[in-house]
Amino acid sequence: MSANPELGVCYYPEHWPEELWVSDAQNMIKNGIKWVRIAEFAWSKIEPDPGIFDWNWLDKIVDILGNSGLKIVMCTPTATPPKWLVDQMPDMVALDKNGQARKFGSRRHYSFSHQGYQKESQRITQAVAERYGQNKFVQAWQTDNEYGCHETTYSWCMSSLSEFRVWLKKKYKNIDELNKSWGNVFWSMEYRSFEEIDLPNLTVTEANPSHNFDFRKFSSDQVKNFNSQQVEIINQNSPGRPVSHNYMGHFVEFDHREVSKNLDIVAWNSYPLGNLQNMQIIAREDKQLINDCYNIGDPDFQSYHHDLYRGMGRLWIMEQQPGPVNWAKYNPVPVDGAVRMWTWEAFAHDAEVVSYFRWRQAPFAQEQMHSALMLRDNTPAVGSLEALQVSKEIQMIELPATQKSEVALLHDYEACWITELDGQTEDFHYTRLMLDFYKSVRVNGGSLDIIGKNDDFNGYKLIIIPSFAHLDANIFKKISTSGAKILAGPRTGIKTVNFQIPENLSLEGLGYQVTRVDALPYALPIEVEWKGKKGQLRVWREHGNSSGISEGNSKDGFPVITSGNQGSYLCGWPDENLLRAIMGEQMISAGLKPVTLPEYLRVRQRGNLLFFTNYGKETIEIPDFFRGEIIMGSKNMKQADVTILKLEN
């Protein structure tokens, strides 16, 4: 995409008196806003009584916004079904793992599997899409809001149960196949028919992991199905206008790649400070980072998600943190310039639109303490000044199309679920591991693509597989014949696709056969030495037989890395510094030129432009290694600065 990116905002006209609407629209325009997202929680206003629609207010605001020059993202309001609907079919709410109903009074109170609710969701989608599908001001759509938020992917209700049985029958055809695949002979768990199968909750001790694994895949398919029902209706009524959904950061409960197959725009909601506080996955030296970056965010978390989601479709940031939020453990004020820097960072990663959440701070209900572009009294908040600055800056710089990166990181939702279901150490966290590997390339100055198992592996110099438990031989063959150098991380190839241990224990070609796993608390690492460098393997350490070249050693007698005829394998989870050093060497041997960046400086290449961001408190200088003309910012960067450098040809 080479057209210049745009700014947007999330707006809730239903919260405000009509007298404000015209001036709101005008002020948005003055603030450089081009897109406005509306109506994702407005069902009770659109249909106050069953079958009685009130379109007046929505028609009016669509006209006002559109006539002011704003493009509208219209949403389906299915994340907040109204009270009358829940009363009509009380069993539409999800049940939690203990079988307790998740009641009306906030949002997302529905089960994806409830067929009655699916029909209602289609009915309201049809009504909204029919009314606005051809409206010239409605230029894009959003389905629902943040699928899965507040732990709503899984429901342990009767609708889930009956749909799960149907899903299993379709997958296994006969019950013997299921029994075999799950290994139900273990503990006499065999079933005689699909009707005997229950959901994997409330068992005495853990349920069979294969049972759980299938329930996760099923639940993910339910999200996909729910979304595709809406997309189909929107496409019929509003052909040619892109459909989006807004995902979250650090959220893996359903397979986003699958859901995205039905979307044009893959959006996510970026809350750097909230995510940093809530992302303390394991007690680790990140405490330093959390202190250093408490008011600016993790230097890699945002870009990791930009790279993850841009691999699934056209990237938008549907909700961008504009100031302090209200929902994290701690909710600090962002450092001056952070909102601008986050916005530019998204554009550096190909975002077409960054849309701030929200226009004006809500004076009532759950999110009163969440900031917005405007204060309650309608005067601009700090974030709006930074947004305005970006809106001017983006007009001055032509952004080139992005190119394929030289490094790819393989990511897989099912692999993540396996690591959760087969935990062994509660400190193993898939996203944390991915982020560590991702960081290790970035601190060496690299830009990455994050890809899935069905993507094209050709054209990369280095493919990193941080962990992929059930990577099968066919996919591995495609990767290993792509011509890229391969670095696989712990737990790769140690399961079959059916969640069993493979006959030959692990993938061949990486020089290691895993025989035992030392699953550790984060606080008890294994000391290792690799090429004269001391370091640690933490959380996960694999014992095994090396059949290739081994590097590094430790007291436990096993190597740090092995290499076979198809790639290299890390036999544990290295600490940050060790991983950085190992990755630097892997990059060199893949023909790349790593460069050591100052601790909190990051760079991302888009076409012939390099975008630098400084997440650190100290002023730093861009290393001389990078040569070209600075077209925005300067070589010396203060915290939250952005510098754009045009590379010499």
Ligand code: GAL
């Ligand atoms: C998002 C959500 C919004 C709002 C926001 C507050 O998760 O989509 O509706 O709640 O968080 O930060």
